[in-house]
Amino acid sequence: QSVLTQPPSVSGAPGQRVTISCTGSSSNFGAGYDVHWYQQLPGTAPKLLIYGNNNRPSGVPDRFSGSKSGTSASLAISGLQAEDEADYYCQSYDSSLSGYVFGTGTKVTVL
Amino acid sequence: EVQLVQSGAEVKKPGESLKISCKGSGYRFTNYWIGWVRQMPGKGLEWMGSIYPGDSDTRYSPSFQGQVNISADKSINTAYLQWSSLKASDTAMYFCARPTVWGSQFDYWGQGALVTVSS
Numbered sequence: 001q002s003v004l005t006q007p008p009s010v011s012g013a014p015g016q017r018v019t020i021s022c023t024g025s026s027s028n029f030g031a032g033y034d035v036h037w038y039q040q041l042p043g044t045a046p047k048l049l050i051y052g053n054n055n056r057p058s059g060v061p062d063r064f065s066g067s068k069s070g071t072s073a074s075l076a077i078s079g080l081q082a083e084d085e086a087d088y089y090c091q092s093y094d095s096s097l098s099g100y101v102f103g104t105g106t107k108v109t110v111l
Numbered sequence: 112e113v114q115l116v117q118s119g120a121e122v123k124k125p126g127e128s129l130k131i132s133c134k135g136s137g138y139r140f141t142n143y144w145i146g147w148v149r150q151m152p153g154k155g156l157e158w159m160g161s162i163y164p165g166d167s168d169t170r171y172s173p174s175f176q177g178q179v180n181i182s183a184d185k186s187i188n189t190a191y192l193q194w195s196s197l198k199a200s201d202t203a204m205y206f207c208a209r210p211t212v213w214g215s216q217f218d219y220w221g222q223g224a225l226v227t228v229s230s
Binding site: 002033034036038040045046047048051052057089091092093097098099100101102103104105 | 146148154155156157158160161170171172173206208210211214215216217218220221222223
């Protein structure tokens with residue numbers, strides 16, 4: 001089972017801002033490990049969206065932003081577009097498991 | 112250009128063995144860990160384990176320890192995920208992915224390999 005908890009779904013109208021939470025614990029976020037975010041379009045491999053809490057790889061629009069505080073993190077999508085409809089996952093490292101952990105995943109629906 | 116190219120889809124029967132592959136190119140294969148990630152139908156991502164091809168150091172998620180074997184052949188820049196006796200519950204998409212040298216994020220992913228186990 002995943003040690004990072006996300007809401008199953010979020011939705012918003014085009015142009016709106018949505019946020020996705022990712023709740024961890026003292027052995028991952030609380031221990032200082034970074035959070036990363038991935039976007040997975042249907043039938044494709046995940047794509048790195050945000051790394052190191054709030055950094056965007058080249059080519060990722062600045063509509064996507066991330067943050068981390070304490071044992072929680074969040075991804076924000078502003079100016080929501082139809083192409084943003086996808087599954088989103090947070091990811092970190094967990095010291096008690098001595099390995100990587102993914103969040104439970106959130107499906108974003110554009111209304 | 113960094114690429115991870117995985118072997119194709121497989122259909123197997125319960126109890127059969129299987130080895131799928133992930134070939135890296137466009138970077139020094141021995142200098143980066145390679146991880147394997149499972150995605151069961153309609154479910155989320157699960158890290159299974161990782162290998163450092165430079166010295167074959169291998170780490171497993173507790174959930175997958177003893178269930179699979181991860182290996183690599185650095186002479187052909189290829190990592191492997193292997194089962195000795197498949198179960199129906201192993202039906203899933205399997206991705207290989209490469210984390211950066213300096214961080215824990217996976218910046219490159221293979222295209223995925225669908226494994227179907229059915230009698």
